[in-house]
Amino acid sequence: MPFVRATDGVRLHYNEFGRRSGPPVLMIQGLGTDKHAWTLQRLALASKYRTIALDNRGAGRSDKPYGDYSLEQMAQDAMTVLDHAGIETAHVMGASMGGAITEIIGVRHGQRTRSLTLACTACMHHEWRRELLAEWASSATRNGMGSMTAEAARWIIGPRSFRRLAPAIGWMGPFAFTRPPHAFAGQVAAILSIDDSLADELSEISVPTLVIVGNQDILTPRGDAEDIADRISTAELVVISGAAHGLMIEHATTFNRVLLEFLGRAEQTYQATSAEIHEAAANAS
Numbered sequence: 001m002p003f004v005r006a007t008d009g010v011r012l013h014y015n016e017f018g019r020r021s022g023p024p025v026l027m028i029q030g031l032g033t034d035k036h037a038w039t040l041q042r043l044a045l046a047s048k049y050r051t052i053a054l055d056n057r058g059a060g061r062s063d064k065p066y067g068d069y070s071l072e073q074m075a076q077d078a079m080t081v082l083d084h085a086g087i088e089t090a091h092v093m094g095a096s097m098g099g100a101i102t103e104i105i106g107v108r109h110g111q112r113t114r115s116l117t118l119a120c121t122a123c124m125h126h127e128w129r130r131e132l133l134a135e136w137a138s139s140a141t142r143n144g145m146g147s148m149t150a151e152a153a154r155w156i157i158g159p160r161s162f163r164r165l166a167p168a169i170g171w172m173g174p175f176a177f178t179r180p181p182h183a184f185a186g187q188v189a190a191i192l193s194i195d196d197s198l199a200d201e202l203s204e205i206s207v208p209t210l211v212i213v214g215n216q217d218i219l220t221p222r223g224d225a226e227d228i229a230d231r232i233s234t235a236e237l238v239v240i241s242g243a244a245h246g247l248m249i250e251h252a253t254t255f256n257r258v259l260l261e262f263l264g265r266a267e268q269t270y271q272a273t274s275a276e277i278h279e280a281a282a283n284a285s
Contacts, residue, residue: 004084006057006077013061014054014081018046023114023267024087027053028078030096030120031133031187032152032179034060037095041248044256049263052090054081056098058183066182068189071097075104079112089270091263093117095248096220097191103198103228106205115266116209117259120217120245122224123199123231129219130192137188140181148184155219156245202231208266209235212258214243214251236262 004012015035018025025045027038035053042051055062056074078101082090091114094102099121106116122129132155140148209232213225222239229237238258243251 002084003061004080006073006080008073010057010065010077011063012054012057012077012081014052014085016050016052016085017042018049018051020050022049023263023270024050024052024082024085024090025263026078026082026087026090026092027051028092028094028098028101029053029056029059030094030098031191032059032149032184036060037249040252041256041259044252044260045263048260049091052081052085052087054078056101056187058187059179064180064183065186067186068193069186071101071104071190071194072108074190075101075108078105079109082112088112089114091115091117091266093119093259094121095119096121096245097187099220100191100194100198103202103205106207106209107198107201110205110207113207114270115207115263116205117262118209118211118225118228119255120213120220120225120247121228122220123202123228124196124224125192125194132219133188133191137185140184145179145181145184148181157250199227199231202228203233205232206234208262208269210238210259210262210266211235212238212240212247212255214240214245214247216242216244217247219245 002014006012029035029037034055038053045051057069057077058064089112092102092105099118102116102118103123106113136148136152139151211225211229213222215222225237229235240247240251240254248255
């Protein structure tokens with residue numbers, strides 16, 4: 001169970017799973033979740049890929065410092081994890097807040113990426129979402145994480161699944177968001193502080209990019225995904241029918257099929273491009 005120190009001294013936790021010699025896939029989760037939310041994807045990828053999943057600062061087994069966090073710093077945290085794992089380039093995938101972190105990686109550290117997968121995420125703020133996230137942070141601070149989780153569940157889980165899972169949400173709350181309120185509030189602050197200018201920088205991304213969203217996602221609706229896909233020339237947009245914000249869990253079979261097909265194509269592109277670069281370098285010498 002590796003740990004590594006971030007550039008500011010925060011201790012980060014990550015682990016690896018899958019085929020050690022396979023193409024690396026770095027997995028970054030969203031607000032209020034840790035690496036375990038990728039379990040169904042890691043199992044699906046294990047036979048072909050080397051997956052590296054980290055706990056963002058404030059979640060899981062990573063440190064949970066007081067104060068506001070920064071998505072830029074969290075993107076750097078992910079690069080620190082890659083360095084510690086001895087990985088030069090990887091397919092990078094992120095969900096929700098992790099998707100925003102992945103966008104930053106694509107812009108700031110594009111040379112480290114083989115492809116990007118942006119799931120249930122956005123590149124710009126909406127005022128209603130700012131107010132909602134701020135209220136979640138306030139609720140967590142006032143009433144505890146269990147209460148906040150019950151409030152947030154309707155935004156995360158699709159309506160059909162919510163009706164089925166409603167009796168369990170109360171006792172699942174404390175386990176669904178395994179972090180203290182101050183750490184959750186720190187991540188919310190990181191999301192709210194990101195500048196919308198990031199959206200204008202997405203055109204710099206040149207690696208294959210999968211933008212995937214559920215058509216019942218009310219937290220990061222389809223329009224957010226379409227905006228991202230329009231800004232990245234190499235992007236392809238996939239909309240999963242009946243899926244909400246937690247699509248990688250609720251609709252794991254469909255999500256994993258789309259992901260595997262995309263990663264297969266993206267890895268072929270990466271290998272072909274690498275071969276061309278090596279051939280050009282050999283000819284130049």
